[in-house]
Amino acid sequence: xxxxxxxxxxxxxIAAAIIDLDGTMLDTAPDFHVAVxxxxxxxxLAPLAQQTIVDFVGKGSENLIRRVLGVxxxxxxxxxxxSAALDSxxxxxxxxxxxxxxxxxxxxxxxxxxxxxxLRLACVTNKPLLFAEALLEKxxxxxxxxxxxxxxxxxxxxxxxxxxxxxxxDFQLQPAQVVAIGDSSxxxxxxxxxxxxxxNVPYGYNHGESIQDVDSDGIVASLLVAAQHxxx
Numbered sequence: 727x728x729x730x731x732x733x734x735x736x737x738x739x740i741a742a743a744i745i746d747l748d749g750t751m752l753d754t755a756p757d758f759h760v761a762v763x764x765x766x767x768x769x770x771l772a773p774l775a776q777q778t779i780v781d782f783v784g785k786g787s788e789n790l791i792r793r794v795l796g797v798x799x800x801x802x803x804x805x806x807x808x809s810a811a812l813d814s815x816x817x818x819x820x821x822x823x824x825x826x827x828x829x830x831x832x833x834x835x836x837x838x839x840x841x842x843x844x845l846r847l848a849c850v851t852n853k854p855l856l857f858a859e860a861l862l863e864k865x866x867x868x869x870x871x872x873x874x875x876x877x878x879x880x881x882x883x884x885x886x887x888x889x890x891x892x893x894x895x896d897f898q899l900q901p902a903q904v905v906a907i908g909d910s911s912x913x914x915x916x917x918x919x920x921x922x923x924x925x926n927v928p929y930g931y932n933h934g935e936s937i938q939d940v941d942s943d944g945i946v947a948s949l950l951v952a953a954q955h956x957x958x
Contacts, residue, residue, distance in 0.1 A: 734944030737905055737923050740956045742897050743840055744890055744922070745871075745949070746908030747851035747858055748783060749930025751833045752865060755780045756826035761819040762794055768814050769807070771798055781934030784910045786852040786877040791815055816854075823857050824864035830929060836949025837870045844958065848893040852877035852884055852912065872896075884912040887920035894920070907952050911935070914942045925952050 748754045759776040766773060774797065782793035791812045795804040840847060847870050851858050855876025862868035873896055877883040880892065894901050901921035906913055909930020917924035918941060926942045927949070937945060946952040 734925070734946060734951075734955055735923070737943065737956050739903060739958065740845065740905050740923070741899050741903045741958065742846040742848065742893070742905075743952075743956070744848045744850050744893050744904060744906045744917075745837075746906075746910070746913050746930075747849055747853060747861065749909035749932070750830070750907060750913075750927055751849075751867060751949070752827045752829060752861065754824075754827040754861070755783070755931070756828075757819065757822050757824065758783060758790070760822045760826060761815055762790075764818040765791075765811060765815040766794070769811065780931050783931045784852065784912055784933050786883055787816065787819075787854060788812065819857065820860075824861045827861065827865065829865060830927075830948065832948025832950035833867075836951075836953045837867070839950055839953035840956065841870065843953065843956065845956065846897050846899075847871050848873040848875070848896070850875045850884065850889045850893060850906075854878050884908075885915035885919070887916050890916050890920040890922055894922075905952075905956060907946075907949065909937070911940045914940045917942075925955070927952075 755776055758779050762779050763773040782790050792804055795807055795811055849871045853876055855878055858876045875889045880888045882888040894904050904922050906917035906922045906924045909927050910932040914924050924942045925944055925946045926937050926940055928937050928945050
């Protein structure tokens with residue numbers, strides 16, 4: 727590896743990229759906001775601000791709904807209400823999925839640049855696979871990816887390295903040849919545990935915490951900037 731722009735390593739010997747979805751390629755916070763508040767309305771709970779919900783995003787739907795219920799209920803009651811609330815949320819999310827989401831700048835250009843460099847691409851997200859596939863199709867991104875894994879594709883999800891290691895096995899590559907790109911500590915921790923290099927983008931969610939505090943190989947302004955710092 728050689729130094730490129732300040733604070734970003736130029737990654738050499740890279741043959742593939744694993745890219746996160748929510749907060750990395752798509753701003754899906756408005757979708758979450760609508761679906762969560764429709765669920766809360768069914769429970770006669772007051773709506774939450776979008777930023778409050780964003781701070782709960784990143785560790786899968788189950789964690790999101792527990793955090794959302796935790797605004798109003800103590801832990802034991804959260805668990806009593808969890809199953810029905812999750813079902814309600816998922817039914818609403820299935821309707822709104824992608825309707826309010828927008829692409830971040832540089833995503834399509836970045837994916838095209840990575841493909842032009844011969845990189846194989848996978849999308850690994852903690853979103854349920856059915857929702858992830860539908861969202862990628864709706865936004866025109868599905869065709870860029872050979873492999874898509876969701877939060878329910880394996881027994882463990884990010885920050886566990888299991889999904890990333892599965893991609894490495896699918897592509898028959900060593901983890902050091904596969905860069906992970908995401909917006910949160912989940913992505914960085916999973917990559918470090920798997921032995922993959924990792925870039926973070928600065929504009930996503932990261933559970934309401936500063937991305938500057940996350941251990942990565944650099945913070946890239948966009949997927950296009952990431953592509954410019956990756957080579958075989």
